[in-house]
Amino acid sequence: MFFNEFRYNLLTTLRDRHFIMWLILFPMALGSLFKAAFSDIYENDIKFSPIPTAIVQTQKDDIFKEVIRSVSKGKDALLKVTYADSAEEAEKLLKDGKVAGVITKDGTLGLTVASNGMDTTILKAFTDRYLTEEKLIKDTLEKDPMKLPALTAALKDDLKTVKKVRLTDGVSDPYITYFFNLLAMVAACSSVTGLNVVMQNQADQSPLGARKGCSPTPKLISTLAVLAGCWLTGMMCTAISVSFLAFVLKVDFGSRLGFVYLAAMMGGIMGTSMGFMIGSLVKESYEKKNAVAMVISLGGSFLSGLMIADIKPDIMEKAPLVNALNPTAVVCDSFYYLNLDAGYDRFIGKMVTMLVMTVLFTAVGFIFTRRKKYAGL
Template identity: 25%
Template sequence: MRLYAIRLLQLLRRKQEGFWGLLFPIVMATLFFVSFGNGVDPEKMSAVPAALVSRGNQIFERLLQEMDGAVLNLNPMEEEEALEALAHGEVKGIFYSEEEPSLTVTSLGIQETVLETLLRSYLENQTMILQIGEQNPAGLIPAAAQISRYGDYLESADINGGSMETNLGYFYALISMACLFGAFLGMTCATEMRADQSPLALRRSVAPVHRLSLVLAEMAAAFTVQFGNVCLLLLYLRLLGLSFGGKWALLLPVCALGSMAGVAFGMFVGSAKMREGFKNTVLIGSSLLMSFFAGLMFVNMKDIVEHHAPLLNRINPAALIADAFYSISIYDNPERYRRNLFLLAAITSVFVLTGFWRLRRERYESL
């Protein structure tokens, strides 16, 4: 208990590892929130510049003029001028207001899609009005009123009636990475326990303290600090408005196991007989790779790995943590959640046991 308490105090005093272990995920979470916090809403996109070559369809032109300033930034032009403007990127598309209006674009991006959607919407509405006018003229006015009352008749839902949030994958991958940050704490502990790694470890190795007590105290202290950091991150995410499906009781075991996995991984690497620079490289590189495959930079990555190499997702602690989060807050799939937890526990156990083995009291080949 004393060893644990003192070690905890030492780790908390190590500002660099503790500070960055907490600050980095919080800064990243803030950046993600700023980037995606308002969701992807094309109505919030800025007006798309477009040219209008008038060919007589005044209804179409009036529709476009109504959109001018909001969705569109409309510029009436002659064809030649419009084509030049299009080639030079001054406008994203050219509307020709013929009887059957058309659109000319130069690429297939989001803004061009907006223009195409406008055109298609007009054509569809035109067709509907013409048909209704021909077959049921009395219904023209209500139909026209309905056209302007565009609503949402489709709701995104999970089967249990909760709501899904896109881009949560980035946050989950970030939490995974935050858990793996514990590896640096783990490495520090290992370096200060193996006599062939530092003079401090040598002194501790000749002391009459049971090795198991020492290693357990180290692991427990590192885990406490790391888990504390992750909990603070979760709290911060909660403040930003992420609900995680409201199942906090299920999140905590994931975070706990994840933090332990990070610490144990660090001890595993730290207890190897390698020079310190190389160990740092291994830690940084492997945590980066694991987070990459869990979707930190490219949110679909975990999905792609699941499709092509699912075994990788089963042994990548970062992917397991992210998937466990998915299982609770999006899929509400307790079986998947339990499986992820089990696999995470298994991997953590491997690291812990290997760490114990490497940190056992022994004689070394050289010091």
């Protein structure tokens, strides 16, 4: 009986056009929109671009030549090099704004820049680092030339990190927070599937509920089976959204993608249980229950910064309880902490909060649907 209910609940949910539209296609569309809107920001301000640099080398130096060649090749190049025959030619390139700096290598290493800025800082860091590590590079080239690529790669990565760290100032990239909010919204909107638990099992809610109420399948089994089916679909929705963002739109969730899946799916379960609770508390038509679920889900998404990113810090500062009790914000925060923290303490805290909310919502749902006879149908 349980698997009969479970199986057919999955089938009906997965064939429900509204479900596919709002919990799978809509997040994909919104994610694509975010990606399109933020890709310029990403390309211009966040993605690292090789720094156009003029090189003037008047003295033969194989080590310098090899290092410049290493840091200017490949997709992850640090410098975009233009070799100039004379200092005058290089200065003209600098003056025309075609390069950000000129590195001169004669007896010593010199750097000329036109203005202050991020590229200038990195060029300065590069020349300083070269001077510091020149001997190390020379020894490596002489004793174990195979290790040189690894050494220059480390140099490139370190310097590129300078740019990223300076830009984000210790906070997540602004565009990624929108994707976190989007995932949290999908989790909260899973509440719509949770409404079905009530609609399909309460005789006073639908003809289907009445028919099932006449059957010998105990209501507890029926409710649990439908709820389990809805949990699974809630998890599927969030997992599909994470997969679409990560693998189709190539949104970078960092190295902890597995935990992003985990948090999103836990959020889906919580959202579904929230729908179950809303369905049991709102003794009105499906349309009204749905409206309440959507208002709570989207309202929660608004307060957690889906529409206006700046609202979340204000809520955290002025009404921390609202943030702590907002299911969407809880899901969202789990992603933030995963992204920001080196450890897992705060992430685990949010996961526990989601679990507690799930248990609470489910318990309330069961309490308010335990009735087996009705005063009116």
